[in-house]
Amino acid sequence: MTIQSRTAPAPTRTRRGTEIRLQDVTKQYGAHQPAVDAISLTIAPGEFMTLLGPSGSGKTTTLNLIAGFETLTSGAISLNGADVGALPPHRRDLGMLFQSYALFPHMTVAQNVAYPLRERRMPRDVIAEKVAAVLELVQLTGRDDDYPQQLSGGQQQRVALARAIVFDPKALLLDEPLGALDRNLRGALQTEIRRIHREVGSTFVFVTHDQEEAMNLSDRIALFNAGHIEQVGTPEQLYREPETLFTARFLGDSNVFPLEGGVGDGTTGWEGHTWHVDPASVSRHRGVRSRAAVIVRPEDVRLARTPDQIPEGANRAPARVTDVEYMGSYRTAMLAFGSGEARGRARLDAVEATVSPGDDVIACWRPERQRVVAV
Numbered sequence: 001m002t003i004q005s006r007t008a009p010a011p012t013r014t015r016r017g018t019e020i021r022l023q024d025v026t027k028q029y030g031a032h033q034p035a036v037d038a039i040s041l042t043i044a045p046g047e048f049m050t051l052l053g054p055s056g057s058g059k060t061t062t063l064n065l066i067a068g069f070e071t072l073t074s075g076a077i078s079l080n081g082a083d084v085g086a087l088p089p090h091r092r093d094l095g096m097l098f099q100s101y102a103l104f105p106h107m108t109v110a111q112n113v114a115y116p117l118r119e120r121r122m123p124r125d126v127i128a129e130k131v132a133a134v135l136e137l138v139q140l141t142g143r144d145d146d147y148p149q150q151l152s153g154g155q156q157q158r159v160a161l162a163r164a165i166v167f168d169p170k171a172l173l174l175d176e177p178l179g180a181l182d183r184n185l186r187g188a189l190q191t192e193i194r195r196i197h198r199e200v201g202s203t204f205v206f207v208t209h210d211q212e213e214a215m216n217l218s219d220r221i222a223l224f225n226a227g228h229i230e231q232v233g234t235p236e237q238l239y240r241e242p243e244t245l246f247t248a249r250f251l252g253d254s255n256v257f258p259l260e261g262g263v264g265d266g267t268t269g270w271e272g273h274t275w276h277v278d279p280a281s282v283s284r285h286r287g288v289r290s291r292a293a294v295i296v297r298p299e300d301v302r303l304a305r306t307p308d309q310i311p312e313g314a315n316r317a318p319a320r321v322t323d324v325e326y327m328g329s330y331r332t333a334m335l336a337f338g339s340g341e342a343r344g345r346a347r348l349d350a351v352e353a354t355v356s357p358g359d360d361v362i363a364c365w366r367p368e369r370q371r372v373v374a375v
């Protein structure tokens, strides 16, 4: 996973995008648990916002509510301050891209892309100009007269993307658009989508259940859990400063130490060890005072063989190495801590490269690299 530091869109920057605001948005199907339960979220003009979460957590329902394919049970949705809750989809002027390309098979690439413009009764020469420009943007210049079945899956999805943005929609909504593509192609198209977002400058709302994809693409991520939003932030914030164990676990690997008691002032205890706690590392989530866990990312854990190898001021936990995984460019030790309930992993650097399964080690980390989260 690549963690890139990305600044949130500055309000002073000129942006052509649309602000999308959801206020206490709820969708309930029949007598079931609400699919989306009173969520509030403001997406800034020009922002790349990803709705991330496990299957069934309410991402598609939220996107469909924004698009107008579903009606609100309660709450409000506005585009640039104008309430759109009562508008049909075509009046909201939003571009949509789904996992299935949904191209018209009997139309050429150019005819597919021109379709939304012909629907809007634009003059022929304007249509030709816009189609040429957008085909260049998605790097399909020269494929105008091909039919969809003559194109690869990745190319078909580029055509669908071109068709979704050719009419300069207020925003582009994408629901797992890369889900049907193989891993390499996904990576290539992620890079393409980021470039197109930069060039077009409009608001993108992207749905995925793939945390790596969300990390790679997004300005900010809204993490969904069972119909509510668990946390919103930049990829780096969600990875480095999760408020809950759910967030910590959904975005990357962690060493997790469930705490028996609460968090003390400056220290906490785990299986007889006293650990330093940096107050800034304690989640602001209100649940943290009753049920909490300490989490440490694998890259922040060092393994010592003997106590004299532990750096000054480090927190520590004895561990047994249960396995060593080869990850390509680095290796990871799987760890069982203390009495064995807590499990985790440490990324190995060259110095520690000699550890093997069965070794007893001391896992240690700098207190400011740990995080106390609500469970």
Ligand code: ADP
Pocket (backbone or CB within 6 Å): 029, 034, 035, 053, 054, 055, 056, 057, 058, 059, 060, 061, 062
């Ligand atoms: P996601 O996109 O995150 O996988 P969805 O938004 O599709 O999740 O679904 C959220 C919840 O709403 C799920 O429990 C799903 O079964 C339910 N749901 C979605 N659409 C309908 C529908 N048309 N009728 C009844 N339940 C639905």
Ligand code: MG
Pocket (backbone or CB within 6 Å): 059, 060, 061
């Ligand atoms: Mg979905």
